[in-house]
Amino acid sequence: MNQTLLVAQLNGRRIAMAASQIESIVEISKITPVPQTPDYIEGLSTLRSKALTVINCARVLKINRDHSQADTDRQAAVVHHAGHDYALLLDAVEDVVETQNVPEEILGGVGDEWSDVALGIVETEIGPALMVNVEAFITVKSDTAH
Amino acid sequence: MDDLHTEFIAETREMLESVQEELVAWEADPANRDKLDAIFRFVHTVKGNCGFFDLPRLAELSHIAESALSDVRAGKRSPDVQLIDAIFATIDRIGEMIDIFERGEDLPESRDDDLIGALKVQDGASNEQTPSTDAAQTEHSLTTNTPIARSIRLPVTLLDRVMVGVSDLVLVRNELGRLIRDSDADTTILSTFDRLTTTIDEMREDISHMRMHRLDHLYSPLPRLVRDLSAELGKKTHLEIEGGQVELDREIIELIRDPIIHILRNAIDHGIESPADRISAGKEETGLIQIMTRQTGNRISIAIVDDGRGIDTVKLCAKAVANGIISEKETAGLSEKDILALIFEPGISTAHQVTSVSGRGVGMDVVRSNIERLGGEISVTSETGEGTRLFLSLPATLSIVPSLTVQVGDHRFGVPRSYVQEIVSSRSQELQFINAGDSKLVHYRDQKLRCSKLADILGIDAGDDGNCDLMIVKIASGDLFALAVDQVISHEELVVKPLADAIMATNLYTGASLLDDGSLVLMLHVAGIAIKENLLSDIVKKQRRPALKDQDNMVKKINVPAVLFQGLDEQPRLVRMDSVHRIVKVCRSAIRSQESSAQVVIDDHIIPLAGTSCGDLPDENVNILLLSDRTSEIAYAIDKVLDTVSIEGDILSETTDGEIEGVTLLDGNALEMLNCHWLFAHYGKPLETTKVTICRMNLDDAWGRSILKPLVEAAGYQVIGAQDKQSADIAIALDEEADRTLEATETIRLTSRADTDEKAGNEIYRYDRDALNAALKSRKRKSA
Numbered sequence: 001m002n003q004t005l006l007v008a009q010l011n012g013r014r015i016a017m018a019a020s021q022i023e024s025i026v027e028i029s030k031i032t033p034v035p036q037t038p039d040y041i042e043g044l045s046t047l048r049s050k051a052l053t054v055i056n057c058a059r060v061l062k063i064n065r066d067h068s069q070a071d072t073d074r075q076a077a078v079v080h081h082a083g084h085d086y087a088l089l090l091d092a093v094e095d096v097v098e099t100q101n102v103p104e105e106i107l108g109g110v111g112d113e114w115s116d117v118a119l120g121i122v123e124t125e126i127g128p129a130l131m132v133n134v135e136a137f138i139t140v141k142s143d144t145a146h
Numbered sequence: 147m148d149d150l151h152t153e154f155i156a157e158t159r160e161m162l163e164s165v166q167e168e169l170v171a172w173e174a175d176p177a178n179r180d181k182l183d184a185i186f187r188f189v190h191t192v193k194g195n196c197g198f199f200d201l202p203r204l205a206e207l208s209h210i211a212e213s214a215l216s217d218v219r220a221g222k223r224s225p226d227v228q229l230i231d232a233i234f235a236t237i238d239r240i241g242e243m244i245d246i247f248e249r250g251e252d253l254p255e256s257r258d259d260d261l262i263g264a265l266k267v268q269d270g271a272s273n274e275q276t277p278s279t280d281a282a283q284t285e286h287s288l289t290t291n292t293p294i295a296r297s298i299r300l301p302v303t304l305l306d307r308v309m310v311g312v313s314d315l316v317l318v319r320n321e322l323g324r325l326i327r328d329s330d331a332d333t334t335i336l337s338t339f340d341r342l343t344t345t346i347d348e349m350r351e352d353i354s355h356m357r358m359h360r361l362d363h364l365y366s367p368l369p370r371l372v373r374d375l376s377a378e379l380g381k382k383t384h385l386e387i388e389g390g391q392v393e394l395d396r397e398i399i400e401l402i403r404d405p406i407i408h409i410l411r412n413a414i415d416h417g418i419e420s421p422a423d424r425i426s427a428g429k430e431e432t433g434l435i436q437i438m439t440r441q442t443g444n445r446i447s448i449a450i451v452d453d454g455r456g457i458d459t460v461k462l463c464a465k466a467v468a469n470g471i472i473s474e475k476e477t478a479g480l481s482e483k484d485i486l487a488l489i490f491e492p493g494i495s496t497a498h499q500v501t502s503v504s505g506r507g508v509g510m511d512v513v514r515s516n517i518e519r520l521g522g523e524i525s526v527t528s529e530t531g532e533g534t535r536l537f538l539s540l541p542a543t544l545s546i547v548p549s550l551t552v553q554v555g556d557h558r559f560g561v562p563r564s565y566v567q568e569i570v571s572s573r574s575q576e577l578q579f580i581n582a583g584d585s586k587l588v589h590y591r592d593q594k595l596r597c598s599k600l601a602d603i604l605g606i607d608a609g610d611d612g613n614c615d616l617m618i619v620k621i622a623s624g625d626l627f628a629l630a631v632d633q634v635i636s637h638e639e640l641v642v643k644p645l646a647d648a649i650m651a652t653n654l655y656t657g658a659s660l661l662d663d664g665s666l667v668l669m670l671h672v673a674g675i676a677i678k679e680n681l682l683s684d685i686v687k688k689q690r691r692p693a694l695k696d697q698d699n700m701v702k703k704i705n706v707p708a709v710l711f712q713g714l715d716e717q718p719r720l721v722r723m724d725s726v727h728r729i730v731k732v733c734r735s736a737i738r739s740q741e742s743s744a745q746v747v748i749d750d751h752i753i754p755l756a757g758t759s760c761g762d763l764p765d766e767n768v769n770i771l772l773l774s775d776r777t778s779e780i781a782y783a784i785d786k787v788l789d790t791v792s793i794e795g796d797i798l799s800e801t802t803d804g805e806i807e808g809v810t811l812l813d814g815n816a817l818e819m820l821n822c823h824w825l826f827a828h829y830g831k832p833l834e835t836t837k838v839t840i841c842r843m844n845l846d847d848a849w850g851r852s853i854l855k856p857l858v859e860a861a862g863y864q865v866i867g868a869q870d871k872q873s874a875d876i877a878i879a880l881d882e883e884a885d886r887t888l889e890a891t892e893t894i895r896l897t898s899r900a901d902t903d904e905k906a907g908n909e910i911y912r913y914d915r916d917a918l919n920a921a922l923k924s925r926k927r928k929s930a
Binding site for chain 2: 030032033034035036037038041044045046048049050051053082083084086138140
């Protein structure tokens with residue numbers, strides 16, 4: 001079965017997401033911060049007249065090293081989940097590829113930071129990528145939130 | 147009513163269109179049961195809807211068509227050509243009547259005999275032609291009439307898409323506006339752009355009203371419903387509706403229709419008493435139910451208040467325990483509020499009988515889950531004998547909220563204008579701040595208000611301290627507090643959209659709104675902020691206090707509702723209404739009176755009796771006030787109830803501690819007021835309200851009947867036989883009787899053998915009086 005994947009860079013790693021779950025790729029320029037929310041929520045942005053909740057994926061993983069270039073517009077994947085729209089901030093979007101492989105589990109795991117979101121490693125035409133679960137970035141467990 | 151008309155017309159039209167297809171298909175294949183059923187349903191619905199309006203002609207016609215079709219369905223009549231034609235003509239006639247009805251004209255005098263004849267009689271070929279000509283005539287007269295406003299139904303998703311489209315259009319317009327301003331465009335472009343702006347604004351306003359509906363739409367059929375239900379239950383109820391002009395999202399209106407009807411049914415069935423009961427309780431014969439609607443910010447609150455008997459918390463608790471919702475132990479720790487909240491638990495119903503009106507298994511739990519699914523809240527308060535109040539709080543998510551936008555540091559927020567009573571600026575006015583511990587107060591019109599800085603609440607950097615605007619915010623309870631922001635920017639009508647759950651979870655925001663320049667503002671959840679700032683406890687306290695009259699210019703007076711009664715010494719006295727649980731009449735024989743104390747038996751409970759010291763008990767029936775502190779009860783013997791009154795004056799406290807709390811002024815007379823606290827302290831404690839405990843034993847046995855029974859009765863038990871249907875607290879079984887079933891909560895085993903070691907065998911030798919008495923006493927204490 002063919003699956004279309006979005007391949008992107010996050011925190012210096014190559015990740016893949018199921019393209020079917022992603023509405024579009026946007027450049028986020030202006031973010032309205034929302035005080036008193038968990039720190040992985042950067043704030044709100046707009047896509048035409050829709051409000052997007054901007055999620056900093058690196059912070060969801062509790063990785064503090066910042067790989068993004070703060071000055072330029074940042075790329076984000078727009079995801080529609082439970083009636084709301086979210087923008088998942090990524091370091092860079094690489095390509096959209098087709099794959100026939102299913103994610104394979106990695107013996108020994110992928111490390112604490114990634115284990116909540118990782119589905120396994122997937123082989124693509126531009127190289128192997130870590131397949132991640134998009135929803136895991138949105139429905140973050142409460143212990144990660146604080 | 148106009149809305150209902152439009153709806154009825156639109157609905158009937160819509161059905162007319164679809165039924166035409168069914169009709170044609172049915173004509174082609176009269177045996178097609180599905181099509182027949184569809185036509186039958188249409189006629190049936192029209193008939194049902196006619197009941198709401200005064201349309202006897204339409205009702206009659208649809209009724210006859212319905213009977214004809216039902217005969218066909220039942221196989222009593224075959225669908226011949228004549229009948230099918232007649233049905234066709236009838237459907238057309240209904241369409242014509244709807245047209246006339248829509249124009250607001252009266253229907254002409256009855257001309258339906260032709261159709262009715264054709265529908266009723268199986269033969270009569272002469273009728274065949276008449277209907278169609280008639281229809282043609284009306285058709286002709288229709289075309290000569292001026293066209294009238296029509297309404298159509300649209301799916302809500304389409305409306306949503308259009309709304310989003312218009313919002314996008316506005317953003318593009320604004321962007322274009324900026325470009326035009328920067329580019330020195332000539333005046334023709336500018337004026338064309340202005341025209342575009344006006345058109346878009348008008349369009350936006352119309353679109354935003356498309357989704358909104360007045361609550362009148364929901365409320366208008368309710369008086370009729372209340373009237374019919376009351377009549378069915380032999381009660382008298384008057385419904386008062388306030389605030390029907392509030393507009394609410396159509397979808398929300400549809401979703402709260404059933405819950406509101408259910409609450410009304412409950413109020414009439416369980417709340418409002420029968421006229422006779424109401425009179426004896428000193429109330430108006432006709433019960434009153436009020437529906438009050440308020441829009442506060444982007445929440446709509448609906449209060450449904452009845453003046454019925456209120457919710458019996460004791461019964462409610464018992465029921466909850468019986469139905470396994472909570473355990474007996476848990477009830478002890480429940481506050482009154484928690485107990486009342488039990489009505490929202492599945493599987494609870496306090497009514498003794500299941501009536502046709504309520505108690506069909508659809509309970510308040512369904513109402514609550516429906517309201518909560520909308521993002522709303524429901525709560526209840528109740529006072530025994532006074533009535534029940536249900537509060538619904540609903541979001542009006544898509545309603546347009548008139549708001550103030552405020553600036554704090556780099557952030558901009560929206561605040562619903564309805565919360566803000568006044569804006570005070572430190573720039574134009576000298577403000578006096580007081581530091582009380584860590585909290586800050588501000589002087590505002592002779593009041594000291596708690597002053598919270600929005601920047602502190604949200605943990606953000608604010609501007610200069612001395613240079614701020616204060617919003618005097620009024621929370622629903624009427625409390626005021628001051629919210630400091632850097633600057634109040636402007637007033638805007640905002641369309642608020644909900645945000646992601648992780649943001650809503652902070653309970654600080656109700657949503658976000660897009661401004662015309664494409665920037666976002668967060669709408670503040672003022673009530674949530676009040677909770678965070680610990681202003682909630684004050685809210686609750688205030689609500690419980692009786693309403694203050696005109697707090698600005700009147701001397702504050704608190705009205706205390708009280709019962710005016712005549713004591714046994716024929717002196718009038720007062721007792722606070724809140725303490726009076728109910729008023730009962732008992733037989734003189736139910737009262738045991740001695741010099742030091744007296745008791746009365748009411749509903750199988752022995753209750754301490756007060757009030758006997760000031761006069762002699764009458765010979766026959768005695769009126770009793772049952773006072774309750776919610777855990778125990780005291781009976782107070784009186785001569786009669788005179789009135790229910792409202793005390794406005796102060797109560798002058800009595801210096802000596804006793805039955806009288808003090809003296810107050812009522813209509814120029816000084817009256818004594820009962821001291822309920824003293825009464826409960828004095829009578830309530832030493833004589834615990836004890837239930838009559840019941841002991842089951844085998845009365846067929848002579849030893850049990852003649853020797854054991856007197857002993858058990860002397861210990862204060864009521865003795866019943868083995869087969870008695872009453873439930874027993876303990877049972878006493880002798881020897882092998884223990885193996886038989888003597889149903890009771892606990893069993894005491896007796897043995898005839900004197901040598902039994904009672905500890906080991908858990909049995910008592912039957913003539914060991916001390917052990918037996920001790921066992922009986924300890925069981926009695928336990929069951930009490």
